[in-house]
Amino acid sequence: MLVHAQALLVGTPEGRTDYLDADLRDVDGILAAAAKTLDFSQPVALMLLGVVIFIEDDEESYAIVRRLMDALAPGSHLVLSHTVTHPDMPDVDEAVEFWNEHGTPKLTQRTPAAVARYFEGLELLEPGVVSCSAWRAGTPAPDVAMYAGVGRK
Numbered sequence: 001m002l003v004h005a006q007a008l009l010v011g012t013p014e015g016r017t018d019y020l021d022a023d024l025r026d027v028d029g030i031l032a033a034a035a036k037t038l039d040f041s042q043p044v045a046l047m048l049l050g051v052v053i054f055i056e057d058d059e060e061s062y063a064i065v066r067r068l069m070d071a072l073a074p075g076s077h078l079v080l081s082h083t084v085t086h087p088d089m090p091d092v093d094e095a096v097e098f099w100n101e102h103g104t105p106k107l108t109q110r111t112p113a114a115v116a117r118y119f120e121g122l123e124l125l126e127p128g129v130v131s132c133s134a135w136r137a138g139t140p141a142p143d144v145a146m147y148a149g150v151g152r153k
């Protein structure tokens with residue numbers, strides 16, 4: 001990932017990019033490093049796609065997202081996707097169990113309602129916290145056990 005980032009970070013006058021290899025739990029370190037590139041007086045998009053699933057403790061995961069969003073200016077957005085438990089998709093629970101037996105780090109599934117909690121205090125944009133497939137423009141696609149939402153501060 002780091003090598004990939006270095007290859008991509010060639011830079012253009014239009015914008016600056018940076019890559020930080022960090023643990024999401026190190027919120028202060030991430031914010032301090034990001035402040036070298038991002039202007040935190042301006043809105044920022046925080047994209048946590050399939051990442052907080054690796055923070056096992058619920059309250060810790062909510063606190064991480066809240067602390068990151070607290071540092072951002074009004075008008076910033078949170079984009080977050082998360083594997084969910086869903087009664088209609090029991091196969092996914094089995095796949096996650098298998099991963100947790102054999103893989104690392106362990107993955108935590110949460111309910112759609114628990115995923116919606118990451119957006120508390122934000123204005124949740126339409127269509128809300130829904131299956132990622134529902135975010136596709138055009139033809140409706142079947143639900144998947146990965147839900148996503150977008151919230152505006």
Ligand SMILES: C[S@@+](CC[C@H](N)C(=O)[O-])C[C@H]1O[C@@H](n2cnc3c(N)ncnc32)[C@H](O)[C@@H]1O
Nearest residue numbers: 001022023024025048049050051052054055105
């Ligand atoms: C399912 S992948 C998603 C990657 C990417 N966000 C995407 O949507 O394609 C999960 C990523 O989270 C990273 N990850 C796992 N635990 C993490 C942690 N505690 N802090 C930061 N990243 C973590 C993994 O290294 C992996 O790159």
